[in-house]
Amino acid sequence: MGFQKTEEPCFCFIYRTRQQIVDPSSRFKIPKLTSVFLFILLLFSPVFPAITAKKFRRDHHVFRPRKETNKMKLIEAHLKRINKPFIKSIQSPDGDTIDCVITHHQPAFDHPKLKGRKPLDPPERPNRHDRAENSSENYQLWSLSGESCPEGTIPIRRTSKQDILRANSISKFGRKIRPIRRDTSSYGHEHAVGYVSGNKYYGAKASINVWAPKVANRYEFSLSQMWVISGSFGNDLNTIEAGWQVSPELYGDNYPRFFTYWTTDAYQTTGCYNLLCSGFIQTNNRIAIGAAISPRSVYNGGQFDISLLIWKDPKHGNWWLEFGSGTLVGYWPASLFTHLQDHASMVQFGGEIVNSRALGSHTLTQMGSGHFSGQGFGKASYFRNMQVVDWGNNLIPLSNFKILADHPNCYDIRGGTNRVWGNYFYYGGPGKNPRCP
Template sequence: MFNFEAHSKKDRKPITQLWQLNGECPDATIPIRRTKREDSMRKNTIKKYGTKKFNIIPYPSLPDIKFANQVGLEHVIAFVEDKFYGAKGTINVWKPQIQIQDECSLSGIWLLGGSDTGLNSIQAGWMVYPKLFGDNNTRFFIYWTRDGYNSTGCYNLQCSGFVQVTKQMALGAAIKPISIYHGSQSDFTLTVWKDERQKVWWLRFQDTIIGYWPTSIFTYLGDRASVVEWGGLVTNTNLNGQHTTTQMGSGHFAEEWFRGASYFRNLEIIEQTSNIRSANGLGNVVDKPKCYNLKFGNSEDWGNFFYYGGPGKNPNCP
């Protein structure tokens, strides 16, 4: 049975970033994560620094399914397909353990259009990626591409494209608090929507508008999205034929429910009329169910939701 326990107010703690302990930015400026010497050194080991080292090729309706599992990518994703002009969801925040520096664990929302090398994608959420950021902190991130993650797009503000308008949040900065296993839970709500008049895709974190992607940087997403995804992704190096212990979400399977597993709740999509409705008819993709899994649910407080995650290597996932 699903645990429909509501996310109580006493559990809720506002999401902050560590840099905010030092104050705030002056008006007419934005916070930018400082590039340290170690970051510059990593430029030599990360191809096209600031862009994806790995290709995240989503599943639904794409003609070339052969892309789905390349480079050790493992997805746990809920999705819907249609014509969309935005999406919304509340994401549970954790700090998954990463076995190898090259590996990554992330949770987020994707808006997609096109396919194969012409795939357009907008993504936002949280991630732990030691090779890119130099540590194991959980960080808020965004990403975009218009050619299937080949040569366009980047993380955060590492290239032109996304325009930040707030001084309240820094892209790529560590966030807190982190959810506690069997303790207090932390989550945040993301909304991405298209402004037809201004011809941009806006991004909102909780009640703060972070910035926008101009539709001019896209091809298919210049019009609309055809797929929305919510979920998690890890990279698995597969050492000596063994799965690594890199975790997804909380590092625990969906059957551990609230306070144990990770979750996405109140999954919604935005129609051309700006009408927001529940994301019904959800499909799912779970690459390695013995390593990471997903369980759907629905309740009055959480709408359509799912629990997900897992530990990676375990007796059933050698």
């Protein structure tokens, strides 16, 4: 913040008084002693404010409130924990700094259950998995710099002090604090989703249309993702999540970013976004989790989607993540979870926003493209080629697929199936509108 020019009322008052003293037309005569006193004040008045201001600034710096000092120390300590030493850093066109960190130095291995371990070799992929769906590897802005991380390292988006300061507290940084449920709109979370339940699921796959929806304020977000869920929607909820999100609070901008999440206790004390805590083990040196996605879809123009696959390795039981055309990102160790050590009981696909009602009405935060599902291809956002993984490690079509929009006048959803897209749906909306006040 720049300095603002301030008035000096004391000087101006004295100047006017002196004019009165020397004005021969004045009938008012000031005593000699008073005029001398005023002259001395006039002589030194420009100096005193400067001395006082300088002293104030110095004193303010020295006597900073203890609470603020302790907070900054805690932030610096937290940054030291999550920003690991790197052998190379890359500047992304969007302002991110990507650090190339030695693979076995990544945050995952700070976890008590993972200390001393090294990443596992790639597992067997599910049967009937087509890796040729996406041909482009340049779907993150930082990779457009032409730089890359060397073998034996992973790219990690560097966390800044400003990133943490945007959160309500250090403990809340990088975490979903409130429970997120499929069947409720409590806590301001609103959804338009499709889901399957009632069987044992060992993974899921989908191609997700990427947009840059407008988010009304920094306390809200808009995302599109897959959830792999087990346990009840109580305190024992286990989830694995991946997709794209726009979150001004988490990232400081409005770019759609590739993200992951996990929790084993309904978002209470475990789990986090991306690599902001120990847990997810990254094995890839070309994908930066939390980095901006490029290109993005254009209304009534070119469409872009990303293919995501999450599946349980039949041999070791870990949950692996693939992004794009056969690129393994890494895995969530089975040891992190309780219910998901075995299988998932629900798989969910779709959009979610936060409605803070900051202005006393429904938020203007958009979901998907910001347009309702009825507008169709090129205008509404979509999920396509949705599948699940069965107990035999086979990708199979969805059965008993259901859709739900908990605020259909604000964000809606409509599904279908065809030979090219398999199971699909369009979803999204503008938020506040005449039918959604």
